Amino acid sequence: MTLSYGDEYPIHQTPDPIAFSGTDRNFYDRYFFNGYAQDGTGFFALAFGVYPHLNVADAHFSFIRDGVQHSLHASCELGMERMSLKVGPISIEVIEPLKALRVTIAETDGIAGEFEFTGRSFPIEEPRFIHRIGSRAFMDYTRMTQNGHFTGWITLDGVREDLAEGTMGTRDRSWGIRPVGARDPQPNPGHEALQFFWQWTPINLEDGSLFFHINADAHGNAWNTRAAFAPDGASAGEIIEGSASLSSQTQAGSRWPAGGVLSGISPQGAPQELTLVPLERFQMKGLGYTHPVWGHGIHHGPVKVEREAYELDSLDPAQFDNRHVQMICRIEDDKGNAKGVGVFEQLILGDYAPLGLEGI
Numbered sequence: 001m002t003l004s005y006g007d008e009y010p011i012h013q014t015p016d017p018i019a020f021s022g023t024d025r026n027f028y029d030r031y032f033f034n035g036y037a038q039d040g041t042g043f044f045a046l047a048f049g050v051y052p053h054l055n056v057a058d059a060h061f062s063f064i065r066d067g068v069q070h071s072l073h074a075s076c077e078l079g080m081e082r083m084s085l086k087v088g089p090i091s092i093e094v095i096e097p098l099k100a101l102r103v104t105i106a107e108t109d110g111i112a113g114e115f116e117f118t119g120r121s122f123p124i125e126e127p128r129f130i131h132r133i134g135s136r137a138f139m140d141y142t143r144m145t146q147n148g149h150f151t152g153w154i155t156l157d158g159v160r161e162d163l164a165e166g167t168m169g170t171r172d173r174s175w176g177i178r179p180v181g182a183r184d185p186q187p188n189p190g191h192e193a194l195q196f197f198w199q200w201t202p203i204n205l206e207d208g209s210l211f212f213h214i215n216a217d218a219h220g221n222a223w224n225t226r227a228a229f230a231p232d233g234a235s236a237g238e239i240i241e242g243s244a245s246l247s248s249q250t251q252a253g254s255r256w257p258a259g260g261v262l263s264g265i266s267p268q269g270a271p272q273e274l275t276l277v278p279l280e281r282f283q284m285k286g287l288g289y290t291h292p293v294w295g296h297g298i299h300h301g302p303v304k305v306e307r308e309a310y311e312l313d314s315l316d317p318a319q320f321d322n323r324h325v326q327m328i329c330r331i332e333d334d335k336g337n338a339k340g341v342g343v344f345e346q347l348i349l350g351d352y353a354p355l356g357l358e359g360i
Contacts, residue, residue: 002017002080004080004081005083006019006081024177026181028180030049031046031049031092031173033103033117033170034282035115035150035167036169036328036343038164040328040329041279042161042164045061045286045326046287047059047289048060051078051181052078052082055080056077056181056297057087058075058298060286060294061105061113063154064280067311067312068310071308073288073291073294073307074089074305075303077299077302088108089106098119102115103152108305109305110156113152113154114153115150117148118150119147119171120233121208121239122236122238123146124144126211127224127226128140128142129141129215131224138179140176143173144172144173145170145202147202147203147204147211148169150163150168170202194350195351195352196347196348196349197217197347197349198213199214199344200343200346202342205270206340209230210262210267212226212246212262218351220352227241227243229267242267242268244263244264244265245264246260248261248344248355253318254318255348259275259276262275275332276329276330277331278328281312281328282325282326283325284324285321290320290323294306323349324346325347326345329344
């Protein structure tokens with residue numbers, strides 16, 4: 001049986017039932033959220049992924065308390081029902097499409113929470129990410145991104161903390177092709193060495209949202225990049241697109257960013273230059289990214305849930321699964337005045353000449 005709840009809605013893209021998404025086994029459909037107080041404290045994040053051709057869904061909730069990052073990982077067999085936004089204790093409810101969502105984490109192993117996200121403007125649509133490594137399609141996906149405000153609470157081992165007034169952050173939705181599930185054992189002749197460079201800086205300013213991202217090759221040539229500014233309350237037609245450049249350095253002995261300067265910001269309404277000053281580090285493996293056990297789309301049986309925690313100061317920056325990070329940043333103008341708060345996400349694998357990086 002392949003019919004599911006989704007087939008009741010006029011959302012089909014092919015003659016197949018909604019349970020099927022083309023023919024590529026790496027198709028995925030993902031929700032992502034992060035949030036923080038106006039001073040950059042209280043960081044939390046959540047990722048929720050559906051992998052129709054692997055018949056798996058997974059979800060991850062992770063947050064920082066007193067220098068320790070706590071995570072709750074969950075995985076289940078999808079049962080070909082893509083409209084069920086629930087994996088173990090973690091569920092998502094769409095309150096108003098493209099505007100408001102609610103996330104619930106039922107109490108499990110001492111972790112619980114609930115938060116509601118409301119967008120500051122209409123989401124931006126980023127340029128389609130299409131990238132091949134030799135003859136093999138590595139990525140082909142679309143992503144929409146939206147800054148907004150959060151209300152809610154998080155409980156850790158019986159201690160409940162309400163989200164600070166004015167908590168804000170970012171959420172995105174992406175769907176398409178990425179490497180998911182078990183790694184492909186077939187070699188890619190002539191392209192054995194992995195190279196990937198990614199920077200993303202969603203920023204909450206006082207009167208709007210600024211977005212910048214770049215994917216680049218080993219020589220620093222961008223194959224996907226854009227800047228966009230969304231004034232508060234902006235409709236789809238009022239989002240201003242343009243360009244920018246990000247100069248940055250890595251922390252000594254690591255591939256973690258040591259801050260950066262966004263310059264040449266061209267979208268009208270946004271400052272022309274902003275400095276990103278790191279306040280705290282969040283490890284993306286807490287959401288499954290490059291996690292050696294809880295990688296996205298891995299089959300763990302009918303249902304599996306696991307709690308994990310690690311002290312941020314004790315992690316080895318050279319370890320592969322520790323390289324993908326989000327730095328919570330204070331945003332300053334060229335005179336050092338505070339302009340907002342945001343995130344600097346970075347993942348660098350392999351060579352990257354502009355920063356003098358070589359090898360995996």
